[in-house]
Amino acid sequence: MSNIYPRARTLTKKNDPLHIIKTRKITHNRAVTIAGPMVRYSKLPFRQVCRHYNVDIVYTPMILAREFVRNCHARMADFSSNDSDTPLIVQVGVNNVTDLLRFVEMVSPYCDGIGINCGCPIKEQIREGIGSALIYNPELLSSMVSAVKAKYGDTVRLETKIRIHDDWDQTVALCNRLCDAGVDWITIHGRTRTTRSSVPVNLDAIKYITEKIQDRNVPVIANGDCFTMQDFQNILDYTGVDGVMAVRGLLDNPALFSGHDKCPWSALELFWHYAMEFGGLPHQLLLHHLHCMLESMGLEKRLHNELMEMKTTAQLIDWFDEKFVLKRLGEAGFAEATRIQYKNTSKV
Amino acid sequence: MFKKLSIVLSEMIGKELQKLQITAPTAVENGASAPNTCGRPNQAVTKPISLDSTTGEVMVRKSTGKTKIRKGQSTEEYESQREHFFEVEKGPVCTPEGWMTKEGPLPRLDSDPDFDIKLKQTRQKLTSHCHLLYYRKSYEECAQLCQVLISRFDVLENRKKLEKEIQELAHMLQRCKSSI
Numbered sequence: 001m002s003n004i005y006p007r008a009r010t011l012t013k014k015n016d017p018l019h020i021i022k023t024r025k026i027t028h029n030r031a032v033t034i035a036g037p038m039v040r041y042s043k044l045p046f047r048q049v050c051r052h053y054n055v056d057i058v059y060t061p062m063i064l065a066r067e068f069v070r071n072c073h074a075r076m077a078d079f080s081s082n083d084s085d086t087p088l089i090v091q092v093g094v095n096n097v098t099d100l101l102r103f104v105e106m107v108s109p110y111c112d113g114i115g116i117n118c119g120c121p122i123k124e125q126i127r128e129g130i131g132s133a134l135i136y137n138p139e140l141l142s143s144m145v146s147a148v149k150a151k152y153g154d155t156v157r158l159e160t161k162i163r164i165h166d167d168w169d170q171t172v173a174l175c176n177r178l179c180d181a182g183v184d185w186i187t188i189h190g191r192t193r194t195t196r197s198s199v200p201v202n203l204d205a206i207k208y209i210t211e212k213i214q215d216r217n218v219p220v221i222a223n224g225d226c227f228t229m230q231d232f233q234n235i236l237d238y239t240g241v242d243g244v245m246a247v248r249g250l251l252d253n254p255a256l257f258s259g260h261d262k263c264p265w266s267a268l269e270l271f272w273h274y275a276m277e278f279g280g281l282p283h284q285l286l287l288h289h290l291h292c293m294l295e296s297m298g299l300e301k302r303l304h305n306e307l308m309e310m311k312t313t314a315q316l317i318d319w320f321d322e323k324f325v326l327k328r329l330g331e332a333g334f335a336e337a338t339r340i341q342y343k344n345t346s347k348v
Numbered sequence: 349m350f351k352k353l354s355i356v357l358s359e360m361i362g363k364e365l366q367k368l369q370i371t372a373p374t375a376v377e378n379g380a381s382a383p384n385t386c387g388r389p390n391q392a393v394t395k396p397i398s399l400d401s402t403t404g405e406v407m408v409r410k411s412t413g414k415t416k417i418r419k420g421q422s423t424e425e426y427e428s429q430r431e432h433f434f435e436v437e438k439g440p441v442c443t444p445e446g447w448m449t450k451e452g453p454l455p456r457l458d459s460d461p462d463f464d465i466k467l468k469q470t471r472q473k474l475t476s477h478c479h480l481l482y483y484r485k486s487y488e489e490c491a492q493l494c495q496v497l498i499s500r501f502d503v504l505e506n507r508k509k510l511e512k513e514i515q516e517l518a519h520m521l522q523r524c525k526s527s528i
Contacts, residue, residue: 005434044443066404069429070421072437076469080441095396098404102426106433110440128408128418129396137395276483278443279476312516313479318523328484 006109008155015087017057017113017157018184021219021243024056031236032056032243033257035250036161036187036223037091037117044080045274045281046254046289047088049267052335053255056243057087062117064130065094065103079107080280087112089159093120095129095140097147104148104156113157116144119189121163132163132193138174142181149182161187161223161245164205171205172212185219187245197248201225207239214240221245227252229259251289252296263296265337272320273329283313290316297340453477454496465500471513482520491524 013019024032035042035050037059047058060079067074081088090111094100104114118141120131127133134141141160148158160183165171175186188209190201201224210220219242222235227249235244249256253263254271271289275281291307299307303323310316320326325341327334396406396418403420410416421429433439453474456463463470474497481490494517501507501514 003431003435005430006439066418069426072429072432073469075433075437076441080443082442082444082447084444095408096398096401096404096406098401098420102404102421102430106430107440127410129406133395140395272483274445276476276480277445277448279448279480280441280443280472282472312512312519314482314516314520314523317479317483 005105008108008152009110009112011112011155011157015112017087017089017159018219020056020087021185021221024243031232031241032221033232034187034221034243034245035059035254036245036247037061037089037115038247038251039120039122040285041251041289043281043285044082044085044278045271047085048274048278049254049270050250051084052270053258053260053267055250055254055257057089057112058085059089059091059115060111062091062093062120062131063103063107065092065099068092069099069102069106079110080278081110082278089113089115089157091115091117091161093117093125093130094144095133097144100144101147101151104152108152108156113159113184114148115159115161115187116141118160118162121193126193135162135165135171135174135193138177141174142177145178145181145183157184159183159185159187161189163189164192164202164209166192168205168208171209175209175213175218176216179213179216179218183218185221185242186213187221187223188241189223191224203235203238206235206241210240219243223247225249226256228256228261232257252292254293260338262298263293265297265339265341266335268293268297269327269335269337272326273335283311283316286313287316294340299340448477448480453493457500466504471501471510475513475516478517478520482524485527487524487527491521491528494518494521494524 009015011019021032024030033054033056035047035055035058039061042059042061047060050058063078064074068078079090088111090107090113092100092103092114094103094116100116107114116134117131118134122131125131125133129137129140145158145160148156160178162171162174165174171188178186188206190203190206191197191199203222206220206222213220221243222239222241223245226232226235226244226246231249232244232246235241246256253260254267255264268290271293275286287308287310291304294304294307306319310319322343324343396408399405399407399417400420403422405420406418407415408418457465457474465471465474478490478493478497481493498514498517498521501510501517504510
């Protein structure tokens with residue numbers, strides 16, 4: 001007798017990412033807001049913090065399908081979640097149909113959609129035909145999308161996050177193929193495979209591609225250089241996309257979609273809370289998140305240097321309690337403050 | 349029999365291809381050939397070649413330009429992984445708020461052979477538990493746990509490698525004691 005395994009999670013109006021993308025303007029009077037995938041950093045504690053600040057859909061970091069379907073240790077290291085981790089898109093790095101179908105079968109009961117990473121510029125992944133290599137391999141990419149949609153139809157949402165080509169018409173052709181293959185929505189990062197992140201995102205390219213595929217009725221999400229709500233609005237107005245995905249902007253300021261131009265102290269307290277409650281976040285990752293948030297808040301340089309000297313999580317807790325008023329869940333005012341809560345108020 | 353034959357064939361094809369040093373094709377835009385890189389690492393994009401679509405075996409190119417076969421996964425291997433994932437692992441690691449303190453970590457350490465203290469991941473989980481108690485200012489509980497863990501970490505092989513982990517536990521223990 002064959003075993004009956006869990007099926008793809010049921011999609012409702014609350015967790016269906018495509019429904020959310022299409023209806024946010026009606027229900028919330030604004031376009032959809034998305035926290036994109038970040039290598040190492042989009043782990044569960046960070047995802048949960050983002051959800052407090054008007055983020056509609058959140059991505060996991062890229063998970064390599066090849067490792068996930070073959071190795072239980074990789075699974076445990078790469079993906080942790082819980083019931084409140086929704087709507088969630090699991091991003092996958094993959095270079096063949098078989099691994100992808102197997103990955104989808106295993107992951108779809110625990111998320112609300114799957115995104116194929118076609119934007120990662122890291123050369124080790126490109127050599128494997130993963131990440132942004134896929135935008136130069138439209139046959140393979142569209143066959144992967146077709147295979148998933150043929151098997152699962154509308155029960156599994158499938159997105160592709162692509163970069164642009166030097167020749168934008170190649171990107172338009174790729175998007176048309178993806179639409180033919182049944183992709184649910186497309187996220188466009190407005191840089192080419194070799195463009196550095198210090199170079200401004202190319203909104204003209206996103207606008208051009210969006211206009212060219214408008215008649216396909218497949219939503220387009222813009223990604224790149226969204227650091228404030230002003231950026232969010234500018235990107236929407238300029239490109240005509242259906243929503244905006246922020247990535248680096250949220251790492252510095254998880255509350256940016258709530259209209260905070262700098263990271264509020266509340267986000268930092270929430271991050272501490274979730275990181276400790278869920279456990280398992282390596283010290284260096286914890287430190288990096290805190291470094292990014294405190295930098296956004298404008299922490300004075302001397303204290304920032306001290307922060308970066310902390311070698312263990314226990315030391316970090318001591319340091320925060322010595323320098324700041326770091327409230328815990330249940331204490332009055334927990335996750336409410338905006339400015340840095342120095343212990344010595346003269347520094348405020 | 350045919351399945352075995354196809355596996356042997358794909359291995360043979362892979363080996364022959366490696367001998368011939370056929371490189372996986374690149375996908376340079378407009379179909380132009382890869383430019384001369386003048387000693388710089390080859391930045392051209394790889395198109396993996398599918399060698400066996402039933403197992404996901406593909407050939408990719410290494411940084412040296414030579415090809416490498418990424419082994420496939422047979423249906424049996426996949427089914428075994430899938431069964432383990434759904435039946436044993438019960439899906440991905442689930443960490444709702446409060447999961448760590450629902451039950452102490454020590455009973456599991458003594459009863460679950462997979463929760464092996466020799467593994468770094470297990471020790472990290474145990475230390476995470478101490479971090480949570482320390483963060484919550486539950487100093488008495490934290491001190492107790494740190495004490496037990498130090499004694500257990502202390503007797504492990506390669507203790508020197510664990511020095512940093514033990515030092516952190518000792519730090520928390522000392523701070524907890526002074527706060528109780």
